[in-house]
Amino acid sequence: MGSCIICGKSVEGRICDLHEEDALFEFRGSRADQLSVDRYYRGSVDGFAEFGVFVDIGDSVTGLLHRSELDQRLDSLDWEPGDTVYVQVKNVRDNGNVDLGWSIRQSEREFRGVLVDDPDIGHSVLLENEDDEDDEDDEAADSEADSATESESQGESESSADDDSGSSDSDSTANAGSVSRAGDADRVEGTAAVGGNDGGSNTAVVTESDDETDEGQTAEAVAAAIGDLEGHVGSDVQLEGEVVGIRQTSGPTVFELQDETGTVDCAAFVEAGVRAYPEVEEDDYVRLMGEVRERRGELQVETETLEVLEADEREAVEQRLADALDDEARPDTVDPLAEDTAVAALSDALVEAATHIRKAVLTDRPVIVRHANTADGYLAGSALERATLPLVTDQHRRADAKYHYFDRRPIEGGVYDMDDATKDTTTMLDNRERHEEKLPLFVFVAAGGTRESLDGFDLLNVYGAPTVVVDDIDVDGAVVDTVDAVVSPSAETVSETTATSLAANVAAHVNDDVRDDLQHLPAVSFWENIPEPYAAAASEAGYDESAVSELREAVALEAHYQSYEDKRELITDLVFGDDEEDVGGLAGHIAEQFREKVDEEVATAEANLDYRTVDGVDIAVLDTDAFTHQYEFPPESLLLDELYREVRDESDAVLGISTDTMYVRADGDVDLHELVREVSERVPEGGVATRSVREGTIRYLAGERPAVLDATLDVLADEL
Structure with missing residues (x-):
């Protein structure tokens, strides 16, 4: 019998079943069937294949680490043949093939002990070779x-203590x-001197x-x-x-x-x-x-x-x-990317948001950027990604750190609901339990600024996960009180900026080294009336008016097709042209598809508009169930935006109405929450509620659709 090297429990060998996964093993066998499934082994890279990496376990056995087991792309690994790696044996097949799993611990010091796995003698503590010194x-x-x-065994009768030696009974007791x-x-981490079979040291x-x-x-x-x-x-x-x-x-x-x-x-x-x-x-x-x-x-x-x-x-x-930590994380003062009154008024808020992000990196806290699945959301999220990844790489030695300590996750409609919050909470708690990972900093961009996201924020707050909101709307006061930091324009300047303009300026504070990469992003985020300072900045960065338009449309199309996955590489190629000699080549190709699909849908929708006049206000109504291709590009929100730009010379507002959802587009100062309140009072049985203020959408019960439409027309006419 021996003692577990971790908990001291009496066991056959040197480790108990409970702690076996915490130890690293060095294989001394000669056959695959001598390996133990679920153990972690030290190996060396033997070679690469299209489907994974071959890893030598010991001198005589080779296993396959399939690419599906990796937490990054195979071609992004910086391993070389002969490099030491740490893997888990997942399965030993009857034909001798060995299936390996990825170990998040890629350093011997991250394991709690190192053992020899020798089929002939069992396993024992592995002693590292020391130098002569x-x-x-x-x-x-x-x-x-x-x-x-020896001194202790002689007992008190042979004690050498006396009053002149500086030692005493009280000293002995203290020791x-x-x-x-x-x-x-014994000071060598993960190893111990072995005195014999009884486990002495x-x-x-x-x-x-x-x-x-x-x-x-x-x-x-x-x-x-x-x-x-x-x-x-x-x-x-x-x-x-x-x-x-x-x-x-x-x-x-x-x-x-x-x-x-x-x-x-x-x-x-x-x-x-x-x-x-x-x-x-x-x-x-x-x-x-x-x-x-x-x-x-x-x-x-x-x-x-x-x-x-x-x-x-x-x-x-x-x-x-x-x-x-605050002093270290707080960025040096940097100039805004361009002259922008909305940004200038938010100088302190920009610094605070940037400090939160920089502090997260310095303290090994993952950064999760949650952004709307729109062109503005993707551009804003990409700006923060561009600034943060180099800091993460500098902070951590691991080649895959940028995949562990930064993530960008799109969300629908810019609303952080309980579905999103539950998934995030489950993931972060799992990572904390399995990998001892700190709870992440959540940064919401073009998302989370309205009261519809409060339930999601409340769930994150239960666990103490820090949150930052960067949004181009006047963020709801209840949200401001719930999150840790907010970057939001005043109600007077909302129409003069975009989430990308704000996020790109935050990113420049996070990492001033990438500010040149961000110059063109604000211009790209404006669908029309690009402010001259941002247009000039984009031009200086090499993006003329045509290139800006193509990039905006390309990102909007990919935002739809990427669904709710970040796919950072494609978006990076699009937005920054990292892997494209011709920066406009990829964007131009995708923008052609955007324009073809949108023009066709807008033409069909325009031909089927139902024009209503209520108290002298002209409102165009589109039945999106009947006259759009649902679940295909363009999505209803983008189509209604394009349609409104086409017909607003003829109509004061456009309503898109489906079975249980309505889209509202109007130039006037329409408060969607107030509109929903008044419609709900007129149709109390309609179940009318705000779905997404950013998208201008409301929900209702399908059976009350006619009554809800009539009430909405009346309320809109009063407000316009």
């Missing part, structure tokens, strides 16, 4: 441990109750004399910042910060401590695989004292004492770290 340290540690053990520093062999016990100065006085720990530890190697330091991670290895417990200057691993040892300081949890603020050591080129603190801070002490450290 490390071997000497290990021998010294072994010698010290043996001496300490017995403290957490001992581990010997060098070579643990060096440090006596008080180790910490005494030449004068016989105990050396005082020096208060230090983590970022300055290189200058304190070999010295005792006192650190204060937040515990952002805890890993139980086969040797010490490793606390990942973070302050305003950096992060460092702090190893605390009781005995092999036993949790040190079990009262300490992640997110605790602590005061830690220990010796700074350099191990394999990385700094590590050998923990002597660890104290959880409470009340005022915790608050002081927490506030200090928060202030430092």
